[in-house]
Amino acid sequence: xxxxxxxxxxxxxxxxxxxxxxxxxxxxxxxxxxxxxxxxxxxxxxxxxxxxxxxxxxxxxxxxxxxxxxxxxxxxxxxxxxxxxxxxxxxxxxxxxxxxxxxxxxxxxxxxxxxxxxxxxxxxxxxxxxxxxxxxxxxxxxxxxxxxxxxxxxxxxxxxxxxxxxxxxxxxxxxxxxxxxxxxxxxxxxxxxxxxxxxxxxxxxxxxxxxxxxxxxxxxxxxxxxxxxxxxxxxxxxxxxxxxxxxxxxxxxxxxxxxxxxxxxxxxxxxxxxxxxxxxxxxxxxxxxxxxxxxxxxxxxxxxxxxxxxxxxxxxxxxxxxxxxxxxxxxxxxxxxxxxxxxxxxxxxxxxxxxxxxxxxxxxxxxxxxxxxxxxxxxxxxxxxxxxxxxxxxx
Ligand SMILES: Cc1cc2nc3c(=O)[nH]c(=O)nc-3n(C[C@H](O)[C@H](O)[C@H](O)COP(=O)(O)OP(=O)(O)OC[C@H]3O[C@@H](n4cnc5c(N)ncnc54)[C@H](O)[C@@H]3O)c2cc1C
Numbered sequence: 001x002x003x004x005x006x007x008x009x010x011x012x013x014x015x016x017x018x019x020x021x022x023x024x025x026x027x028x029x030x031x032x033x034x035x036x037x038x039x040x041x042x043x044x045x046x047x048x049x050x051x052x053x054x055x056x057x058x059x060x061x062x063x064x065x066x067x068x069x070x071x072x073x074x075x076x077x078x079x080x081x082x083x084x085x086x087x088x089x090x091x092x093x094x095x096x097x098x099x100x101x102x103x104x105x106x107x108x109x110x111x112x113x114x115x116x117x118x119x120x121x122x123x124x125x126x127x128x129x130x131x132x133x134x135x136x137x138x139x140x141x142x143x144x145x146x147x148x149x150x151x152x153x154x155x156x157x158x159x160x161x162x163x164x165x166x167x168x169x170x171x172x173x174x175x176x177x178x179x180x181x182x183x184x185x186x187x188x189x190x191x192x193x194x195x196x197x198x199x200x201x202x203x204x205x206x207x208x209x210x211x212x213x214x215x216x217x218x219x220x221x222x223x224x225x226x227x228x229x230x231x232x233x234x235x236x237x238x239x240x241x242x243x244x245x246x247x248x249x250x251x252x253x254x255x256x257x258x259x260x261x262x263x264x265x266x267x268x269x270x271x272x273x274x275x276x277x278x279x280x281x282x283x284x285x286x287x288x289x290x291x292x293x294x295x296x297x298x299x300x301x302x303x304x305x306x307x308x309x310x311x312x313x314x315x316x317x318x319x320x321x322x323x324x325x326x327x328x329x330x331x332x333x334x335x336x337x338x339x340x341x342x343x344x345x346x347x348x349x350x351x352x353x354x355x356x357x358x359x360x361x362x363x364x365x366x367x368x369x370x371x372x373x374x375x376x377x378x379x380x381x382x383x384x385x386x387x388x389x390x391x392x393x394x395x
Contacts, residue, residue: 009081016089019054021047025090030360031214034096037126039173052126055094062100062124065108069116070124076313098130098167099123101253103176103195106246110193110234119195131198132250133163133177133220134243140165141380143178144187144240148222150179150194157181157194157232159202159225167374169205169218172198176246182237193239195231202226211366213351213359248322250375255322255329256305266298266336267291270343287342294335301332320388327381330371337365 024047028034035041035048043049055061058072064079065071074082086093104123107116122128139146148161159179169175174197182190198205202225205218234242264272267282270291274283282288308325311317341348344361351359372378386392 005077005081008078009085012082012085013089016085016091019051020086020089020091021051023047024051024092024094026092027090028092028096029364031216033092035092035094035126036129036168036171037095037097038129038171039127040171041126041129051092052094056125059124061093061095061097061126062104062120065104065120065124069108070121080309095126097123097126098132098172098176099128102132102246102250103130105249106176106193106242107233109245110242112233114230115195115233128173129168129171131166131169131172131175131220133166133169133175135165136162137164141377143243144191146178146180146191148177148179149183150181150192150227152181155229157192157227157229159194159196159222159227161222163220163222165208165217165374166205166220167217169198169220170207174198175203175220176233178239178243181239185237188240190237191239191243192236193233193242194227195233196225196227200225200227211369213363214367245319247376248319251322251326251381252308254371254375255325266294266339269340273343273345273348284343287339290342291339294332294339298332298336301328304328318389320384323376323381323384324389326375327372327378327385330368330378333371334368337361337368341365 023045026033032044035043035052037052043052052061059065059067059070060072060082062070063072063074063082064076065073067073072079072082099119100123104120107119111119119128123130133148134143134146136146136148148159148163150157150159157179159177161179163169163177166175174195177194177196179192179194180190181192184190196203202223204221204223206221207215207218209215210217233239270287271282274287277283282291305325308317308321311321340361348361348365351362376384383394387394
């Protein structure tokens, strides 16, 4: 078995070296570096297209999904080896996708066979871009208060209401959406999880501008949107279970964001900005100590991620661990960007100049502020950790 895995590692490394273009071995530093796929997607470069198509052909956009759903059919150990080899070579993920990170796992667990066959291969091949319709103006942390209604019309639902902070709603093809289907039921039991096409009559989106100057998310409005009952995932009124399960995957994904995006260890990035003394140490001793502390914490966090992965594979992971990872990963990423800004000094604060990448550092730093809000705020993660991991008394 171990020998098989070693052979797989050797072959995988050779394949990646031969097939991952050099441009796709650079870290993803901004929105333009992602490949999101979808009906309206245009590739940023030939290299991006090649890398995407080669990985899709092997099912390696979703290596651990079975082949019938467009995956690579790899065992968990093989998928880990692939991830390690991609990391060692610095390969970008060929496809960034809410379908892969969030909806896919939920469909694999709760979807009907027909839903899996319909949606999973399109996710794997990057044909459909998904967005997430959870939050509403009065239902963020208290998500179960959501008011978007789905009225039963026999073979379909009629959906009315408003979502907010819907990331990429204006670019997405389909939405996975939480709706209140039973107004008389208790808060958590009257919610259903439905899927629908964003081009359905009655769907409109309005982008919201962020402090970082970007506009990646929208207000999303539904006005008598027809949703066939075939697109209900799980049971009517049973959407909360699906929603919670999906959130654990979203939180894991967010927890690893900072780790994935780094071109070099923070110490090396700071050394390039500040210079080193005759012993090769960072010139600023205070920042040096802060960065050393950060790198130790980051190494510990990476080990924690691996441990969680192993527990998941063994079926022993407490789902609430995803909250611990999300909390710590978000805080760590914010710290990383604070330190980068400190190392860059006033140069790092430039916003528009031609000189150093159009405010990349400061925009990146501002974007991290959202890490401790999206997917559930840090305070909410601490509540989950207190209740479900530490078993502390509470309300
Ligand atoms: C970058 C980004 C992308 C996002 N993308 C999406 C998306 O694609 N789809 C989607 O549906 N949503 C998305 N969201 C929305 C996100 O899920 C919500 O913003 C989040 O759940 C918080 O809800 P809220 O904004 O309504 O804040 P509120 O719930 O109003 O919270 C306000 C403050 O009160 C605190 N608070 C609230 N309740 C408690 C409590 N019980 N205990 C302690 N403190 C509490 C919160 O921690 C927070 O500090 C995104 C958000 C961001 C920042």
